[in-house]
Amino acid sequence: MTRLFVLFAVLLAFALPAQAQRLISGVSNDTVQITSSFDGERLTFFGTIAPEAGSTSTTVEGPFQVVIVVLGPTQNRVAREKTNNFGIWLNTDQVEFQRFPSYFHVLSNKRLLEISDIATLNANFILPESYAMAPNPAGFMKTLNFGRELIRLMSEDGLFGVQETGVQFMSDTFYTAQLTLPSSAPPGPYIAQTYLFKDGALIARKSEGFAVRKIDFERFLAQSSTQYPLLYGIACVILALFTGWLGGVIFKR
Amino acid sequence: MQIYLPIAELSVNLFFLVGIGGAVGFLSGLFGVGGGFLLTPLLIFSGVPTAVAVASVTGQVVAASTSGALSHYRRGGIDLHLAMYLVLSGVLGAFGGVAAFSLLQDAGQLDLVISLGFLILLGSVGVLMLQESVRALLKHRQGIVVRERLPNQHSWIHGLPWRVRFKKSRLYISVLPVLGIGLFIGFVGSLLGIGGGFIMVPALVYLLRVPGNVVIGTSLAQVVAMMSATTILHAVQSQSVDILLAFCLMVGGVAGAQFGAAAGKNLRGEQLRGLLALLILAVAIRFGLSLVLTPADPFSMAVTSVAR
Numbered sequence: 001m002t003r004l005f006v007l008f009a010v011l012l013a014f015a016l017p018a019q020a021q022r023l024i025s026g027v028s029n030d031t032v033q034i035t036s037s038f039d040g041e042r043l044t045f046f047g048t049i050a051p052e053a054g055s056t057s058t059t060v061e062g063p064f065q066v067v068i069v070v071l072g073p074t075q076n077r078v079a080r081e082k083t084n085n086f087g088i089w090l091n092t093d094q095v096e097f098q099r100f101p102s103y104f105h106v107l108s109n110k111r112l113l114e115i116s117d118i119a120t121l122n123a124n125f126i127l128p129e130s131y132a133m134a135p136n137p138a139g140f141m142k143t144l145n146f147g148r149e150l151i152r153l154m155s156e157d158g159l160f161g162v163q164e165t166g167v168q169f170m171s172d173t174f175y176t177a178q179l180t181l182p183s184s185a186p187p188g189p190y191i192a193q194t195y196l197f198k199d200g201a202l203i204a205r206k207s208e209g210f211a212v213r214k215i216d217f218e219r220f221l222a223q224s225s226t227q228y229p230l231l232y233g234i235a236c237v238i239l240a241l242f243t244g245w246l247g248g249v250i251f252k253r
Numbered sequence: 254m255q256i257y258l259p260i261a262e263l264s265v266n267l268f269f270l271v272g273i274g275g276a277v278g279f280l281s282g283l284f285g286v287g288g289g290f291l292l293t294p295l296l297i298f299s300g301v302p303t304a305v306a307v308a309s310v311t312g313q314v315v316a317a318s319t320s321g322a323l324s325h326y327r328r329g330g331i332d333l334h335l336a337m338y339l340v341l342s343g344v345l346g347a348f349g350g351v352a353a354f355s356l357l358q359d360a361g362q363l364d365l366v367i368s369l370g371f372l373i374l375l376g377s378v379g380v381l382m383l384q385e386s387v388r389a390l391l392k393h394r395q396g397i398v399v400r401e402r403l404p405n406q407h408s409w410i411h412g413l414p415w416r417v418r419f420k421k422s423r424l425y426i427s428v429l430p431v432l433g434i435g436l437f438i439g440f441v442g443s444l445l446g447i448g449g450g451f452i453m454v455p456a457l458v459y460l461l462r463v464p465g466n467v468v469i470g471t472s473l474a475q476v477v478a479m480m481s482a483t484t485i486l487h488a489v490q491s492q493s494v495d496i497l498l499a500f501c502l503m504v505g506g507v508a509g510a511q512f513g514a515a516a517g518k519n520l521r522g523e524q525l526r527g528l529l530a531l532l533i534l535a536v537a538i539r540f541g542l543s544l545v546l547t548p549a550d551p552f553s554m555a556v557t558s559v560a561r
Contacts, residue, residue, distance in 0.1 A: 149552040183264035218259040233488025244319025247507030
């Protein structure tokens with residue numbers, strides 16, 4: 001038994017250096033600034049696969065698969081279902097999802113199911129449906145159904161998506177990926193998690209952060225509306241009264 | 254040209270916003286109503302979240318009614334004493350409306366109540382107005398002079414206690430119906446994002462018998478004051494007033510209203526009322542259909558809280 005364990009340890013010791021790759025990755029923007037003309041922004045992710053630091057080998061053995069998951073700030077979201085009651089369609093059933101990603105996009109260089117098995121993909125929250133399987137007091141099947149509908153609705157708004165040709169390998173080890181963030185992408189901290197797969201196994205991962213932020217006037221307005229709501233409301237009214245009065249003056253002459 | 258709305262958190266075409274503001278402003282100038290009952294549904298149907306649409310349109314209604322109220326004030330067409338009672342009870346009603354708004358939003362029934370509210374309110378007002386204007390048009394064609402009911406005719410309303418003398422309106426009536434009208438319009442207006450001018454005017458004319466020369470001015474003054482209060486309440490309570498959205502709508506609305514008012518001079522009163530009634534009915538039917546027809550998508554989503 002002990003011998004077997006030693007053998008296993010030795011094997012492991014030999015196996016690891018042979019497989020030891022590290023991922024060096026980056027993202028083109030560390031902030032995405034929302035201005036009055038903000039209409040979405042294009043981000044570029046890039047990276048290279050290199051031998052582990054201190055390793056004697058100078059090359060790495062592919063082929064590799066890269067999956068990039070871009071996650072927006074979490075929100076509590078609710079999915080509701082309308083049913084027909086007494087001839088009127090109204091919301092009757094709902095499931096609330098705590099800490100649901102407000103933005104989720106997966107980029108990969110190959111079909112996800114060809115890269116790895118469902119269990120691995122789900123465990124790492126790489127598939128959109130992973131979020132529909134998260135524990136929820138509503139129960140598994142109901143959560144799954146409503147979660148899928150929520151993901152579909154968010155996909156229609158461009159907030160969820162899977163691009164299985166989103167990552168391009170420029171050489172055996174160098175990849176790039178492009179993602180256009182829509183204008184409806186909510187502001188907040190974002191995480192881009194890059195997963196490196198080889199032969200279906202996850203061998204390395206790395207994450208980058210970037211922020212989507214309102215700046216200047218938009219930031220001022222959004223902050224005022226939450227921090228000084230009373231003053232903000234009064235300012236709206238003064239603006240309205242002034243605009244109305246000015247309109248009367250200009251057009252009367 | 255796209256413009257990013259900081260509270261709604263989406264970008265919309267600027268010309269679209271100014272355009273619908275202008276179109277609705279034209280109609281509101283033509284008919285002498287605030288136009289909220291058209292603008293709120295238009296925004297909802299074009300993708301703006303319901304809460305932001307309702308809250309921001311209240312700001313637009315203030316701007317749209319201000320220039321009209323000012324010109325009536327200069328001409329002495331406002332019964333300030335009567336307006337004060339309507340505003341005080343209206344603000345009280347608006348408190349209730351904004352509170353109900355938040356409760357319904359949390360319960361996921363805001364859209365339903367807004368649809369039902371528009372359907373019932375616009376439907377009944379539209380039918381009544383259409384009846385009245387068709388009758389007036391027919392009589393006009395037969396050459397019968399329509400005599401307005403005499404202001405000293407009495408109804409049950411005049412038997413109520415707490416009577417107050419409104420000098421400008423030459424009325425000596427109970428304050429109870431006045432407060433009731435203000436309360437109702439404040440509640441409904443803040444819940445649906447409408448000024449309520451199209452309910453206020455008939456209420457003043459038919460229920461209180463306010464003379465014609467101060468009806469429109471008093472109604473406009475009430476709308477300005479009450480919707481100002483509602484805007485502030487929405488800004489504090491739901492924080493969904495988008496000032497940039499409201500401003501784009503205001504610019505279009507204020508300009509459009511002037512052209513509408515000029516165009517309205519070429520039409521007779523009963524024709525105008527008939528057209529307005531048709532417009533109101535069309536919006537009511539649109540809401541009615543959205544309740545009855547099978548929705549394209551039975552599922553919907555909402556953000557219940559944002560991690561800030």
